[in-house]
Amino acid sequence: MLELAVLGLLKEHDLHGYELRKRLGDLLGTGAAVSFGSLYPALSKLEAAGAIRVVTPPGNAGGHSATMAGRVPGRKRKVYGITTAGSALFQQLLTERRSAPLDERSFSLRLAFASYLSPELRLGLLERRRTLLAERLAELAATTGKPRGNRYVQLLAERERDSLSRDLSWLDRLITDERAMGRLAVHN
Amino acid sequence: MLELAVLGLLKEHDLHGYELRKRLGDLLGTGAAVSFGSLYPALSKLEAAGAIRVVTPPGNAGGHSATMAGRVPGRKRKVYGITTAGSALFQQLLTERRSAPLDERSFSLRLAFASYLSPELRLGLLERRRTLLAERLAELAATTGKPRGNRYVQLLAERERDSLSRDLSWLDRLITDERAMGRLAVHN
DNA sequence: GTCATCATGTAAGCCGTTACATGATTGC
DNA sequence: GCAATCATGTAACGGCTTACATGATGAC
Numbered sequence: 001m002l003e004l005a006v007l008g009l010l011k012e013h014d015l016h017g018y019e020l021r022k023r024l025g026d027l028l029g030t031g032a033a034v035s036f037g038s039l040y041p042a043l044s045k046l047e048a049a050g051a052i053r054v055v056t057p058p059g060n061a062g063g064h065s066a067t068m069a070g071r072v073p074g075r076k077r078k079v080y081g082i083t084t085a086g087s088a089l090f091q092q093l094l095t096e097r098r099s100a101p102l103d104e105r106s107f108s109l110r111l112a113f114a115s116y117l118s119p120e121l122r123l124g125l126l127e128r129r130r131t132l133l134a135e136r137l138a139e140l141a142a143t144t145g146k147p148r149g150n151r152y153v154q155l156l157a158e159r160e161r162d163s164l165s166r167d168l169s170w171l172d173r174l175i176t177d178e179r180a181m182g183r184l185a186v187h188n
Numbered sequence: 189m190l191e192l193a194v195l196g197l198l199k200e201h202d203l204h205g206y207e208l209r210k211r212l213g214d215l216l217g218t219g220a221a222v223s224f225g226s227l228y229p230a231l232s233k234l235e236a237a238g239a240i241r242v243v244t245p246p247g248n249a250g251g252h253s254a255t256m257a258g259r260v261p262g263r264k265r266k267v268y269g270i271t272t273a274g275s276a277l278f279q280q281l282l283t284e285r286r287s288a289p290l291d292e293r294s295f296s297l298r299l300a301f302a303s304y305l306s307p308e309l310r311l312g313l314l315e316r317r318r319t320l321l322a323e324r325l326a327e328l329a330a331t332t333g334k335p336r337g338n339r340y341v342q343l344l345a346e347r348e349r350d351s352l353s354r355d356l357s358w359l360d361r362l363i364t365d366e367r368a369m370g371r372l373a374v375h376n
Numbered sequence: 377g378t379c380a381t382c383a384t385g386t387a388a389g390c391c392g393t394t395a396c397a398t399g400a401t402t403g404c
Numbered sequence: 405g406c407a408a409t410c411a412t413g414t415a416a417c418g419g420c421t422t423a424c425a426t427g428a429t430g431a432c
Contacts, residue, residue, distance in 0.1 A: 002392080018412080035392075037392080037395085038392050040412060076399085076400060076401085115339065140218055156296055160217055163354075207383095223421055224384075224385075225421060228385055230419095385424105385426080387422100388423085390419105390421075393418070394418095396414080397415105399411085400412105402408085402409080403406100404407090
């Protein structure tokens, strides 16, 4: 999870840990920032595995001149870049349907990087998620027959039903779009 | 989390582990069933703490005559019941605003047991959740200004925005209802 | 008699967290 | 000079999962 996210972000820019954390924050939905206690060890591990490497020397690699104006620290920050092996690992982690349970987090993360997937795999991702949600909705509908315990449990069940329906529609729209783009590509 | 859920379910019925797992499944949203590998140790721990106890002797305590018709196993199943100490622990865990981060799971679980809360605490729970979501939405809106990376990240951000707005409305409705019920109670 | 399901449990491990420790840089 | 923020890291622990091991019961 974390590794996939890190590799994905490093594919766009070279970044140091502290900055990576921020990006992870708004990539995985606001408020879901990972802690340094998991980020730094993960970076060490990826570096040891040869998936990323320190590219500190080149100076202010990921610089955003707006806020960090004249900043040329060069020494304490460890700016990481992705290696060829890292790109391969990224593809593997992204594709890997072994981690298919496709919970919300996992799905969102993969979709965020969907541009790195082939149209087929991308469509597959959306369809598997669709199937999962459809199953849940069916289960929920089955359970809804018998009146559940208290008022609040019922409210929660209703809310989940609505939420699932909406997500299904959303996915259907995305799937339609993907198919349309596929056809366009073929016709060009 | 798990302990709170177990205690809450045992407040309604005496249950054995296997059955508890099923109930947990549709309490925490379908598909989110906990594993036995975490459930049984949790039960042992709660028993050791005196929060629950085995009430096996009375026989088929939580029985559902429909499917389990003439079943009188009596021996291998360990049916648990909640103790007075357990009820106290339940209240403590449920109230405890220390675990306030109020993520989706935590909030849903607490709301499911909201009937065990005083009207004030119940309202507090809803309002804290509301505040959290409102903050996230504000953050998201701030970030949405600058055009984000790729198409899919944008789609995800849009979806989250919609989802947050809907949840906010839902919470607002619940909050209004709670207040209305509070006034009614006062007037009666 | 054998297979699916019910039922309980242990061991190892994953993936993250909080809390702690350290120190450089910048703004005032 | 001092506080806030930037920046990196370690240690301990939490809560859950998977995989493994065992065995009873009921259906066919």
